[in-house]
Amino acid sequence: xxxxxxxxxxxxxLAGSRLISLLENRDRRGIEMLKAIYxxxxxxxxxxxxxxxxxxxxTLVARxxxxxxxxxxxxxxxxxxxxxxxxxGALLGDRVRMQGHEADAGVFIRSMASRGQAGGVSRAARExxxxxxxxxxxxxxxxxxxxxxxxxxxxxxVHTTAVVSIPGMGDExxxxxxxxxxxxxxxxxxxxxxxxxxxxxQILESVVGMRTYAPGEWRPPVVQTMALRNQGIDxxxxxxxxxxxxxxxxxxxADRMAANELHFFHQLVLDMATAIxxxxxxxxxxxRNDLCRHAIDPYAAAEELLKKRLPA
Amino acid sequence: xxxxxxxxxxxxxLAGSRLISLLENRDRRGIEMLKAIYxxxxxxxxxxxxxxxxxxxxTLVARxxxxxxxxxxxxxxxxxxxxxxxxxGALLGDRVRMQGHEADAGVFIRSMASRGQAGGVSRAARExxxxxxxxxxxxxxxxxxxxxxxxxxxxxxVHTTAVVSIPGMGDExxxxxxxxxxxxxxxxxxxxxxxxxxxxxQILESVVGMRTYAPGEWRPPVVQTMALRNQGIDxxxxxxxxxxxxxxxxxxxADRMAANELHFFHQLVLDMATAIxxxxxxxxxxxRNDLCRHAIDPYAAAEELLKKRLPA
Numbered sequence: 001x002x003x004x005x006x007x008x009x010x011x012x013x014l015a016g017s018r019l020i021s022l023l024e025n026r027d028r029r030g031i032e033m034l035k036a037i038y039x040x041x042x043x044x045x046x047x048x049x050x051x052x053x054x055x056x057x058x059t060l061v062a063r064x065x066x067x068x069x070x071x072x073x074x075x076x077x078x079x080x081x082x083x084x085x086x087x088x089g090a091l092l093g094d095r096v097r098m099q100g101h102e103a104d105a106g107v108f109i110r111s112m113a114s115r116g117q118a119g120g121v122s123r124a125a126r127e128x129x130x131x132x133x134x135x136x137x138x139x140x141x142x143x144x145x146x147x148x149x150x151x152x153x154x155x156x157x158v159h160t161t162a163v164v165s166i167p168g169m170g171d172e173x174x175x176x177x178x179x180x181x182x183x184x185x186x187x188x189x190x191x192x193x194x195x196x197x198x199x200x201x202q203i204l205e206s207v208v209g210m211r212t213y214a215p216g217e218w219r220p221p222v223v224q225t226m227a228l229r230n231q232g233i234d235x236x237x238x239x240x241x242x243x244x245x246x247x248x249x250x251x252x253x254a255d256r257m258a259a260n261e262l263h264f265f266h267q268l269v270l271d272m273a274t275a276i277x278x279x280x281x282x283x284x285x286x287x288r289n290d291l292c293r294h295a296i297d298p299y300a301a302a303e304e305l306l307k308k309r310l311p312a
Numbered sequence: 313x314x315x316x317x318x319x320x321x322x323x324x325x326l327a328g329s330r331l332i333s334l335l336e337n338r339d340r341r342g343i344e345m346l347k348a349i350y351x352x353x354x355x356x357x358x359x360x361x362x363x364x365x366x367x368x369x370x371t372l373v374a375r376x377x378x379x380x381x382x383x384x385x386x387x388x389x390x391x392x393x394x395x396x397x398x399x400x401g402a403l404l405g406d407r408v409r410m411q412g413h414e415a416d417a418g419v420f421i422r423s424m425a426s427r428g429q430a431g432g433v434s435r436a437a438r439e440x441x442x443x444x445x446x447x448x449x450x451x452x453x454x455x456x457x458x459x460x461x462x463x464x465x466x467x468x469x470v471h472t473t474a475v476v477s478i479p480g481m482g483d484e485x486x487x488x489x490x491x492x493x494x495x496x497x498x499x500x501x502x503x504x505x506x507x508x509x510x511x512x513x514q515i516l517e518s519v520v521g522m523r524t525y526a527p528g529e530w531r532p533p534v535v536q537t538m539a540l541r542n543q544g545i546d547x548x549x550x551x552x553x554x555x556x557x558x559x560x561x562x563x564x565x566a567d568r569m570a571a572n573e574l575h576f577f578h579q580l581v582l583d584m585a586t587a588i589x590x591x592x593x594x595x596x597x598x599x600r601n602d603l604c605r606h607a608i609d610p611y612a613a614a615e616e617l618l619k620k621r622l623p624a
Contacts, residue, residue, distance in 0.1 A: 035612060038609040174319050265603055265610040268614035273589055292574070297347055299347050300579040302577055305581055305585070310622050
C-alpha cells in the first residue's frame with residue numbers, strides 16, 4: 001500500500017483532495033488508487049439534495065452538517081456546481097456559505113463544476129463520494145442543481161434523495177415537469193416562512209398522495225424548513241434516517257446499491273470506450289476531414305469507424 | 313428512393329412525423345432513411361431558444377412562428393420537454409399553447425421528452441431538425457429548458473442561440489451560474505412589463521460588456537420582449553437574422569457547422585459503441601453478477617469487458 005493510500009484511509013484531507021483532483025482529471029494514477037481503496041467504500045449513507053437554483057440548498061446543507069455533527073457523525077459534502085460548462089470554474093459562493101465548518105476535521109467539503117456533462121458530473125461526484133467513504137465519512141451529502149438531467153444522474157449514486165422547492169418560484173407545475181417528483185424520497189419546502197408555503201406543501205402532499213402505496217411501501221414525506229433560521233432541520237434529518245432504515249428493513253437498500261453499481265459500471269465502459277475510439281488516429285483524421293467537406297454523412301462515418309475497431 | 317422518402321422530401325407531415333418517431337426509438341430503418349435524405353439537409357437556419365422554466369419560451373416561440381410566417385418562411389419547431397425523465401411523457405401544455413398554427417402546412421411542430429439524458433435530447437432534437445430541413449422548412453426553432461447541460465448540448469446543433477430570462481426570477485446571479493451567458497448570441501428579457509425588467513436588462517448588458525470585442529466581432533444584443541402582448545418580437549427576429557448574416561459574412565458559419573458535424577459524429581460513435589458493448593452476452597452477464605456480489609470493482613469490470621472487445 002502506497003503512503004498516499006494509507007493517508008486517505010486514515011482520513012487525511014489533503015491526500016483525499018489530491019486523489020479527488022486526480023479523478024476529476026481522469027488521471028490513470030487516480031483510478032489505480034481508487035481501485036485500491038474500493039473495498040473500503042460502500043458503508044456510508046449517501047444523500048442527494050437537489051432542486052432548482054435559488055432554493056437555498058447550500059444553506060440547507062450547511063445546517064444539515066451541523067445537525068449531523070451534533071449526532072456525532074462525520075460528514076462529507078460533494079457540491080456540484082452547474083456554473084460555467086465552458087470555463088469549468090466552480091463559484092466560490094457555495095463554499096463560502098458553508099465555511100462555518102471549515103476548521104472541523106469531521107467535515108470534508110468538495111465543490112466541483114458540472115462542465116456541461118450530466119454523465120461527467122455523476123461520475124466525478126460518485127468518485128468523490130467513494131473517496132470520502134474510504135476516508136471514514138459516515139454521511140455523504142451530494143448537492144446538485146438541475147431540472148431533471150444532472151440530478152437524475154446523481155440519483156443513481158445515492159441511497160436517499162431529498163428534493164428542495166420554495167414558495168413563489170412561479171409555476172409550481174414547472175417543478176413537476178422537471179421529473180424531480182419522481183426521484184424524491186423526501187420533499188423539502190424551504191423558506192417556509194414565505195407566502196405560499198402552505199399551498200406549496202399542500203400541492204406536494206397531494207401529488208405524493210395521487211398514487212397508491214402498497215402496505216409497508218415508503219410514502220415520501222413533505223417537510224417544511226427555514227434553513228436561514230435553522231428551523232425544521234432536525235425533523236428533516238430524522239426523515240432521512242427513517243428512509244434509510246426503511247430501505248434496510250425492506251431489503252431495498254441492497255437492490256438500490258446493486259442498481260447503482262451496474263449503472264456506474266455501464267458509465268465506465270462508455271467513458272473508457274470513448275477514450276479509445278476517439279483517440280487520435282489516421283482513420284479518425286480522414287473521417288473528420290471527409291465530414292467537414294460533406295464527403296460522408298455522420299452516420300456512415302461512425303459506422304465505418306466502428307466496423308474496424310468494434311465489430312458488432 | 314422509397315415512397316416514404318419521396319413524401320418526406322415533398323414535405324408530407326405524416327411521413328415526417330413517422331420518421332422522427334423511428335429515430336426517437338433508434339429504429340434501424342429510421343437511420344437508413346435519414347442517411348438517404350442527409351444530402352438534402354444543412355440549408356435551414358437553426359435557432360436555439362433556451363432558458364429556465366417559467367420564462368415564457370413557448371409563448372415566445374408561438375409569436376416567433378407568426379412573425380417568421382409573415383416573412384414568408386416555413387418554420388419547423390422542435391420543443392424539447394424536460395418533463396418526466398422516467399415516464400418519458402411530453403406535457404401537452406407547450407403544444408396546446410402553440411396550437412394557433414396547427415392548421416398551417418408551413419409550420420411543423422414536434423415535442424419530445426428529454427428522458428433524463430442530455431446527450432439523448434441533443435441527438436433526437438438534431439435528428440428531428442434534419443428531417444424538417446429535408447422537408448423544406450427554412451427556419452428551425454429548437455426550444456429547450458435547462459440549467460447549463462441540455463441546452464449546451466443543443467447549442468452544438470444550432471447556428472444561433474437565444475437565451476431567455478425574465479425579471480424577478482430571484483437571484484439573477486443564478487442565471488449566470490448556469491453557463492447560459494456563455495452560449496447566448498442574443499439575450500431576451502421576456503415579460504419586460506414586469507418590475508425589475510430594466511434592472512435585469514442592465515445586468516445582462518453589463519455582463520455582455522465585461523469582455524472586449526475585436527473589431528467586427530459579434531456583441532450579443534439584449535432585447536426586451538412581451539410575448540403575451542406580441543411586443544418586441546419583430547426586433548428579436550431581426551437580431552437573429554442579423555446574427556446569421558454576421559456568421560455568414562465572417563465565415564464563422566462554416567466553422568460552426570463543421571464543429572457541429574464533428575460533435576454529432578462523436579456522439580454517434582459513442583451511441584453505437586454503447587449498443588454493441590452493452591448488448592447481452594455471457595461475459596457481460598458474468599461481470600454484472602460479480603459486481604452485485606462485490607467480487608470485482610466496477611473499474612476492473614469495465615477494463616475486463618473492454619480488453620477483449622476493444623483493445624486499446
